Amino acid sequence: MSADVELAPPMSFEPAGPNRRQAGSVAAAALRYGSLIAFAAILVVFSLTAPYFLSIGNIGNVLGQSTISGVLAIGLTIVLIAGGSNVVKGGIDLSLAANMGLSAAVYASLTQLGYGDAVAVAASLLTGALIGTINALAVVVAGIVPLLATLAVMNVVAGLELVLTQNTVLPASTPLLAMLAASDSLGIPVLAYYLLGFTVITAAVVQYTPLGLRLYAVGEFPDAARAAGLPLRRLLAGAFIASGISGGIAGILSVSYLSGSTTGSGEMLLPVVVTALLGSVFSRRLVPTVTGTLLSALLVGFLVNGFQLLNISSTLVSGVQGVLILIVVSATTLLRKQES
Amino acid sequence: MSFQTSTPAAASLPRAIAGSLVRYGLILALVAVFAAFSIATPTFLTLANLQSVLVNNFTLLAIVSIAMTFAVSLGGIDLSVGTAADFASFAFVSLVLAGQSVVFAAAAGLGAGALVGAFNALLISGIGVSPFLATLGTLFIGRSIQQLLTNGGNPVYLPPTGVPESFRYLGHGTIGGFPVPLAVSVVIIAAAAIVFARTRFGRVVLSIGVQPSVVRYSGVASRSHVAMTFILVGLIAAVAGLILTATVTVYIPSSGNAFLLNAIGATFIGTTLSPLGRPNVAGTVLGVLLLSIIANGLLLTDLNFYWQQVGTGTVIFAVLALSFTSRKSSTAG
Numbered sequence: 038m039s040a041d042v043e044l045a046p047p048m049s050f051e052p053a054g055p056n057r058r059q060a061g062s063v064a065a066a067a068l069r070y071g072s073l074i075a076f077a078a079i080l081v082v083f084s085l086t087a088p089y090f091l092s093i094g095n096i097g098n099v100l101g102q103s104t105i106s107g108v109l110a111i112g113l114t115i116v117l118i119a120g121g122s123n124v125v126k127g128g129i130d131l132s133l134a135a136n137m138g139l140s141a142a143v144y145a146s147l148t149q150l151g152y153g154d155a156v157a158v159a160a161s162l163l164t165g166a167l168i169g170t171i172n173a174l175a176v177v178v179a180g181i182v183p184l185l186a187t188l189a190v191m192n193v194v195a196g197l198e199l200v201l202t203q204n205t206v207l208p209a210s211t212p213l214l215a216m217l218a219a220s221d222s223l224g225i226p227v228l229a230y231y232l233l234g235f236t237v238i239t240a241a242v243v244q245y246t247p248l249g250l251r252l253y254a255v256g257e258f259p260d261a262a263r264a265a266g267l268p269l270r271r272l273l274a275g276a277f278i279a280s281g282i283s284g285g286i287a288g289i290l291s292v293s294y295l296s297g298s299t300t301g302s303g304e305m306l307l308p309v310v311v312t313a314l315l316g317s318v319f320s321r322r323l324v325p326t327v328t329g330t331l332l333s334a335l336l337v338g339f340l341v342n343g344f345q346l347l348n349i350s351s352t353l354v355s356g357v358q359g360v361l362i363l364i365v366v367s368a369t370t371l372l373r374k375q376e377s
Numbered sequence: 378m379s380f381q382t383s384t385p386a387a388a389s390l391p392r393a394i395a396g397s398l399v400r401y402g403l404i405l406a407l408v409a410v411f412a413a414f415s416i417a418t419p420t421f422l423t424l425a426n427l428q429s430v431l432v433n434n435f436t437l438l439a440i441v442s443i444a445m446t447f448a449v450s451l452g453g454i455d456l457s458v459g460t461a462a463d464f465a466s467f468a469f470v471s472l473v474l475a476g477q478s479v480v481f482a483a484a485a486g487l488g489a490g491a492l493v494g495a496f497n498a499l500l501i502s503g504i505g506v507s508p509f510l511a512t513l514g515t516l517f518i519g520r521s522i523q524q525l526l527t528n529g530g531n532p533v534y535l536p537p538t539g540v541p542e543s544f545r546y547l548g549h550g551t552i553g554g555f556p557v558p559l560a561v562s563v564v565i566i567a568a569a570a571i572v573f574a575r576t577r578f579g580r581v582v583l584s585i586g587v588q589p590s591v592v593r594y595s596g597v598a599s600r601s602h603v604a605m606t607f608i609l610v611g612l613i614a615a616v617a618g619l620i621l622t623a624t625v626t627v628y629i630p631s632s633g634n635a636f637l638l639n640a641i642g643a644t645f646i647g648t649t650l651s652p653l654g655r656p657n658v659a660g661t662v663l664g665v666l667l668l669s670i671i672a673n674g675l676l677l678t679d680l681n682f683y684w685q686q687v688g689t690g691t692v693i694f695a696v697l698a699l700s701f702t703s704r705k706s707s708t709a710g
Contacts, residue, residue, distance in 0.1 A: 175694070175697075175698060178702075179697075179698045179701050179702045180701045180702065181697045181698060181701045182701075184641075185641075185642075185645050185697055186694075186697065188638060188641060188642060188693075189642070189690050189691075189693040189694035189697060190690070190694065191638075191690070192638070192642075192686055192687075192689060192690030192693065193686075193687055193690035193691055193694065194690075195686060195690075196683060196684065196685070196686030196687030196688075196689075196690055197687055199683035199686060200681060200683045200684055200687060203683065204683065307513065307516070307517065310513070311513065311517065314510065350524075350525070350529065352521055352524035352525065352529055352530070353521055353525070354521075355517045355518075355520050355521045355524075356517060356518050356520070356521025356522065356525075357521075358517050359513075359514040359515070359516070359517025359518035359519075359520075359521065360514070360518060362510060362513065362514045362517070363500065363506070363510075363511070363514035363518075366506050366507070366510045366511070366514070367500065367504045367506055370504055370505045370506050370507075371504065371505070
């Protein structure tokens with residue numbers, strides 16, 4: 038009974054019976070394709086029942102609405118990859134949502150003081166990076182388990198946001214924010230393109246470069262990575278800093294989306310954690326991936342949107358998220374039992 | 378964690394200092410915070426205020442943190458303690474409103490909390506889902522159910538008049554001058570301490586947290602112990618839900634989650650009191666005391682209300698950093 042999550046199946050070097058292995062891989066495929074099929078089924082049901090659902094404008098809207106949580110979840114995914122599958126001792130960043138709130142507050146405050154976009158953008162990104170650095174130092178240098186370190190940092194950061202904003206809404210409007218909040222000629226929000234661009238760049242680095250491969254090695258096989266001479270501590274620290282910067286980016290995006298900094302960013306935390314954890318079912322080896330996280334963010338986005346179009350209470354969404362994660366995790370767990 | 382069997386006496390002096398910093402860091406922090414507030418604010422060190430710390434800040438967090446200590450002792454975590462408290466609170470308020478007796482409503486409330494725990498137990502022991510994810514799922518589903526039950530999150534108030542006297546007693550009564558909620562939390566703390574120190578159940582829970590496979594191979598039914606522990610966690614958290622409801626005479630959906638992060642913080646701060654970094658009842662209680670004193674003390678200073686969260690977070694961070702760095706240096710090499 039450990040707090041291990043182990044979304045990634047442990048690699049087995051023992052000779053297993055061919056039938057068993059086959060059954061395991063069939064079940065893994067069933068889970069993977071099952072989740073894709075479930076995703077497709079949800080889309081089909083919504084497009085049949087809500088005519089407007091499948092329009093370009095609506096799909097663009099869903100992408101736009103998923104942008105902020107998507108960027109945060111992708112940032113968290115990097116930490117999940119580098120930290121490994123143990124949620125308590127490994128990769129988790131609970132400070133992300135609060136980070137977004139503070140970065141947004143910094144942006145809005147600076148524009149209210151008359152600074153331009155350049156200064157405000159730089160300050161927000163710096164705020165995010167600084168929070169990421171504190172997390173990195175706490176985890177790598179002080180050796181605090183990430184769950185606790187980022188929990189404490191989350192409290193401090195959320196408090197600083199309250200101090201800065203006095204728990205009020207700080208309106209902001211700048212040329213950059215107007216540009217980000219606009220839609221193109223097809224009615225697709227600019228934010229949607231931003232989400233896709235962010236995903237492409239992050240996925241390119243994490244899935245297709247040696248650096249990304251090393252992040253996976255550090256997370257999944259730390260002992261082997263150490264033996265191979267990888268700078269474990271630096272890679273893990275880098276992952277936390279990258280996640281912090283994602284928080285800063287999400288902060289800027291949320292200022293544009295909401296025309297200012299608002300309170301209650303902490304509400305985003307658990308949905309973002311679920312999105313990032315859920316994303317691993319969309320990958321081939323059931324590990325966290327950037328594209329998997331994007332799919333999972335969109336799945337949640339389409340659910341919320343479909344519920345709205347069908348006039349189903351959006352409060353059901355968190356319940357559906359909970360059920361989804363339990364189904365996915367139970368299936369993965371049973372699968373692993375069968376494999377071993 | 379690496380264990381050292383023998384160290385040369387000369388080299389061990391800095392390590393011994395570091396080691397005692399770990400062990401007594403929490404107590405030092407408590408003393409320091411206590412002293413700082415006594416000097417900074419004239420009203421802190423008054424009997425009335427210290428009572429208010431215990432009644433208003435300590436009681437409920439202590440009960441939830443004891444529940445969390447059971448889950449963490451097992452090597453797990455329970456993110457749905459607030460959900461169990463909320464469900465208990467909802468059942469309690471609804472049944473009292475429906476004219477049922479307070480005793481029956483309270484029993485049903487406890488049952489609702491235990492049910493949340495049983496759902497976790499099913500997922501964790503039955504299927505083998507990790508506690509973090511299982512209880513995260515429970516937390517989400519619980520939030521949805523509460524919003525469905527309350528038309529999207531409306532509080533359920535009890536009328537100011539006509540509330541049974543026994544209901545009020547649970548929240549505001551005294552036993553020989555001792556507030557009932559505080560008495561309940563003291564009883565729970567004492568019971569938990571006895572369970573861990575004196576019973577087989579407590580020893581099994583602790584050993585599952587340290588060496589789960591050894592426990593399994595030694596023929597102990599570890600799955601049923603895990604299941605029982607999570608039901609117990611739900612049950613204890615439900616007590617906090619009942620007391621909260623009896624104190625404020627209202628059920629607010631998802632209000633129990635306010636305790637979640639502080640309970641995790643208190644439990645893990647408490648682990649610094651044990652030489653092996655294990656959760657323990659005394660440590661948890663001191664951790665809750667530390668958080669309560671900070672919350673109360675910062676309220677008394679002229680500092681902006683919003684600085685309180687910054688202060689609490691910073692102190693937690695400092696205590697953790699101190700304990701983890703010195704633990705690392707005392708076990709490294």
